[in-house]
Amino acid sequence: MKTALDRSRFGFYFVTPFFIIFLIFGLAPILYSLYLSFTSWDGFTDPVFVGFANYKRLLGDTLFFKSILNTMIIWIFSIVPQLILALVLAIILNEKFLRGKNFFRAVYYFPNIVTPVTLGVLFSLMFDWQTGSVNHLLVSLGIIDQPIYWLNSPWLSRIIVATVIMWQYFGFNMLVFIAGLQSIPQELYEAAEVDGANRLQVIFKIMLPLLRPVLLFTMITSIIGGLQLFDAPLMIGDGPENSTMTMVMYLYETAFKNFNYGYSAAIAYAIFIIILIFSIVSLKSQARKKD
Amino acid sequence: MFIILRGKGISFGRIVVYLLLLAVAFLCLMPFYSMIISSTHTNADIARKLLLLPGKHFMDNYTRLVDTVPIWRGFLNSVFITFTSTALTLYFSALVGYGFSKFNFKGKDILFVCVLSTMMIPGQLGIIGLYKMMDIFHMLNTYFPIILPSISNAFGVFFMKQMVDSSVPAEILESGRIDGCGEVKIFHRLVLPLLTPAIATLGIFSFIGKWNEFLTPMILLFDNNLQPLPVMIASVKSQFATDFGAMYVGIVISVIPILIFFSIVSKKIISGITAGALKG
Numbered sequence: 001m002k003t004a005l006d007r008s009r010f011g012f013y014f015v016t017p018f019f020i021i022f023l024i025f026g027l028a029p030i031l032y033s034l035y036l037s038f039t040s041w042d043g044f045t046d047p048v049f050v051g052f053a054n055y056k057r058l059l060g061d062t063l064f065f066k067s068i069l070n071t072m073i074i075w076i077f078s079i080v081p082q083l084i085l086a087l088v089l090a091i092i093l094n095e096k097f098l099r100g101k102n103f104f105r106a107v108y109y110f111p112n113i114v115t116p117v118t119l120g121v122l123f124s125l126m127f128d129w130q131t132g133s134v135n136h137l138l139v140s141l142g143i144i145d146q147p148i149y150w151l152n153s154p155w156l157s158r159i160i161v162a163t164v165i166m167w168q169y170f171g172f173n174m175l176v177f178i179a180g181l182q183s184i185p186q187e188l189y190e191a192a193e194v195d196g197a198n199r200l201q202v203i204f205k206i207m208l209p210l211l212r213p214v215l216l217f218t219m220i221t222s223i224i225g226g227l228q229l230f231d232a233p234l235m236i237g238d239g240p241e242n243s244t245m246t247m248v249m250y251l252y253e254t255a256f257k258n259f260n261y262g263y264s265a266a267i268a269y270a271i272f273i274i275i276l277i278f279s280i281v282s283l284k285s286q287a288r289k290k291d
Numbered sequence: 292m293f294i295i296l297r298g299k300g301i302s303f304g305r306i307v308v309y310l311l312l313l314a315v316a317f318l319c320l321m322p323f324y325s326m327i328i329s330s331t332h333t334n335a336d337i338a339r340k341l342l343l344l345p346g347k348h349f350m351d352n353y354t355r356l357v358d359t360v361p362i363w364r365g366f367l368n369s370v371f372i373t374f375t376s377t378a379l380t381l382y383f384s385a386l387v388g389y390g391f392s393k394f395n396f397k398g399k400d401i402l403f404v405c406v407l408s409t410m411m412i413p414g415q416l417g418i419i420g421l422y423k424m425m426d427i428f429h430m431l432n433t434y435f436p437i438i439l440p441s442i443s444n445a446f447g448v449f450f451m452k453q454m455v456d457s458s459v460p461a462e463i464l465e466s467g468r469i470d471g472c473g474e475v476k477i478f479h480r481l482v483l484p485l486l487t488p489a490i491a492t493l494g495i496f497s498f499i500g501k502w503n504e505f506l507t508p509m510i511l512l513f514d515n516n517l518q519p520l521p522v523m524i525a526s527v528k529s530q531f532a533t534d535f536g537a538m539y540v541g542i543v544i545s546v547i548p549i550l551i552f553f554s555i556v557s558k559k560i561i562s563g564i565t566a567g568a569l570k571g
Contacts, residue, residue, distance in 0.1 A: 010474040011394020015402060018387045022409060022443040025421070025436060030412070032420030041423075089315065092308055106557045107316045113553060113560070115503045117521040118545040121528045121538065122326055131535060133325045136341035171319070172564065179565040228413055231505045231521075235528055248415055248506075255419055256510060265419040272416045279411065 037265035043255075047262060054266035064267065066242060067250040068274065070158065074233070074246065075226035077162035082170045083218065087211075089170075090177035091203060105178075108171035116168065120235025123164045127151060151236070154243030161233045161244050165226070173218055180214035181207060213286075220282045227275050247271050323546060330539035337535045352536035359530060359537075362544055364516055365523035372434060372508075372519050373501045376441035380497045381490050383442045388451025389482050393464060403452075410445040415506060422510055432514045437507060447493055454489035455482070492563045495556050502549070520545055 037054055039047035058064055089108065093101055111119070126133050127150040135147035150156045184206065192202050230248040238245045238253075245253075251271065255264035329337050332346035356362060391403050425431050459482055467477040483490075505521045512518050518526075527541040553560070 007468075007474065008394050008396045011390045011399070012396040014390030014394070014478070015387045017383050018406065018443045018448060019402070021439060025440040026409060026412070026417065026443060029417030029420035029424055032424055033417050034420075036419055036423065085315070089312070092312065095308075097305065098308075102558075102561075104312050104316060105561055106553075107319050109557075109561060109564075110550075110553055111319055113499045113503075114549055115505075115521050115524070115545055117503075117505050117524050118542045121524060122322055122542050124528075125329075125535060125538060126322060126325065131338040133329065133341065140341045167319070167322075175561060175564045182565075224413075228415065230415075231503075235525065251415060251418075252506070255422075261419050261423070268416050268419060272413055275413055 033265045033268055036262050037269055039262040041262040043259045043261055050262070054263045055270075057263065058266055058270055063242065063245075064247075064250060064270070067245050067247045070239075070243060071227055071229060071246045074158050074162045074165065074229060074244070075223070077159055078165035078169070079219070079222055079226065082166040082173060082222075083215070085166075086170045086173035086177055087215075089174045090181055091207060093174070093178060094181045105171075105175065108174055110171070111168045112172045114168070116231035117235055119164055119168060120232035123160060123232070124151070124236045127160050152240055154240050157236070157239040157244045161229075161236055161239075164232045164236070165229065168232070169222070173222075176214060176218060177211065180211050184210050216282075216286045220279070220286065223278050223282055224275060227271070227278065247274070323550075326539055326542055326546065330536065330543045332536065334534060334536050337539070348536065349540065352534075352540045355534060356527070356531070356537040356540045360523055360527050360541070361515060362520075362523055362527070362541060365518055365520045366544065366548070368517060369502060369519040369521075372437055373498055375434075376438050376501045377494055377498045379438065379441040380444045380447050380501075381494055384444055384447030384451045384493060385455075385483060385486050385490065386478060387448045388453075389455050389459070389478060391448070391452045392455035393459065393461070406445050406448050409443075410449070418506065418510060421507075425511055431511055432517060434517070436511055437504075441497070441501070444497065447497065450493055451486070451489060454486055458489070459485050491559065492566075495560055496563065498552075 036047060038049060038051060040050045040053070041047035089104075092098065093104060125131075127135075129135065129147055129149040129152065132147075132150075134150075135144075138144045139147060148156070150160055188206050188210075189202065192206060197205065228248055229246045230252070233244050233246050234249055234252070236244060238249070247267070248271065251264055251267045254260050254267060325342075328342050328345055330352060331349040332342055333348050333351070336342065336346065387406075391399065391406075421436065422431075425436050430436050463481055463485070464477060467481050472480065503521060504519070505525070508519050509522045509525065512522065515523075515526075524541055524545050527538055531537045531541075
């Protein structure tokens, strides 16, 4: 028999692969990016140390600030209708009388697992000015006379990107809300019934208050994900006046289209700090509301 | 309509509710329907008409697509990358999770906090450094930087540690030790079989995540014959600017395998999310 100390050594061996791989493919590139953010590097010649020049440039870069604004606008346009729709559907699908629950759940969730790149291409085709099926449909139904040039308008373009995101994620959030609703103790509903509460009172006095932690959790995870929006908007494009260029798209294009890798590394760190601030603020606000 | 009639009572409210549910379901499926229908028509028809029924030109569009883009090669690349990555994620997440769950070693708590905090790091933070490092190591255009990072999957470790905590009793490990099994053998023979349900759940989610991965492979793989499907779909979009038929065929090829996969495992996926949400 081995001693306990001897055995505990194995625990250490078992967890080491994680750290070795993380050091090589996770931490080292992050630290190397930090170094590169203090250099000027075009990808062909060697990086040249330039101190804080990239960060100074970033503070005066209107396109970067525009990309932050775009990301926020797209996020708000997608999260607000997304949460409302998810909540309404979750409450409906929690009803006992309903048939075909599994079917509806599966259909609503399906867009969530489709490749975001593919969805970006699909929506850019569907919302095309002359050839898109959405314009064909609206004209055929007589809702509009002339096809709408969706992707030529900054705000319509943002709304379309937000629609893709909303369409992809409302089903996931709905499942999370359904789980939250099912964890509410059955006695509360029964008590409400005994007290003669109607459906709306049950929704607003029992379901929504008890669902608040789940709602907050969803908001926080969606901020972190929303700030990193990339795949689908990249396929839809920068938009008129760069109106749909998100932060990560700007990072990507600075490096791999304009070959300005040093500056791009600085953008990566700026995005990281923005995400960090948002996460801390939302975690703090969640902690405060719990008190 | 029979689903409504089967309910206990037919009220106006219930009909409205069903109509709403069906309308949302329609909006979820309509883009996919439109995609499949469009892929079977000529470019001229796609550009001019509202298409509701299948046409006869799928093979023409398909031929133009595969003449330029090796889309099935991309499909096989995706299959290879996804299977190997998922296998690595599952094996090492179980091993690391087990190590954190059932052993006491020095610095264990700090190391576990380190694992959790890596989850907070946005994926693109180190991307420029990774590109340069892989260039230096001559690993651009290889699968090493795409597949190997799957070994350190923080969410997988967190998930597996919880699963080991709840479903691997200490007595079983003790009995294995009394029988003279080595620690590695105990993990393989006793712990892994007990983790089968957890492995299935984590496997489905890491499979989907890896299948859809885009940014890293796009940056690190520029040889067309090595790229996975999402990267190829992106290049279809730029190469076939006005050939809508071919583009639609490309996205059909991307969506159909996911649809088949989902129809097989949808119950497991939905219960996995529900269980995960309750813990969160």
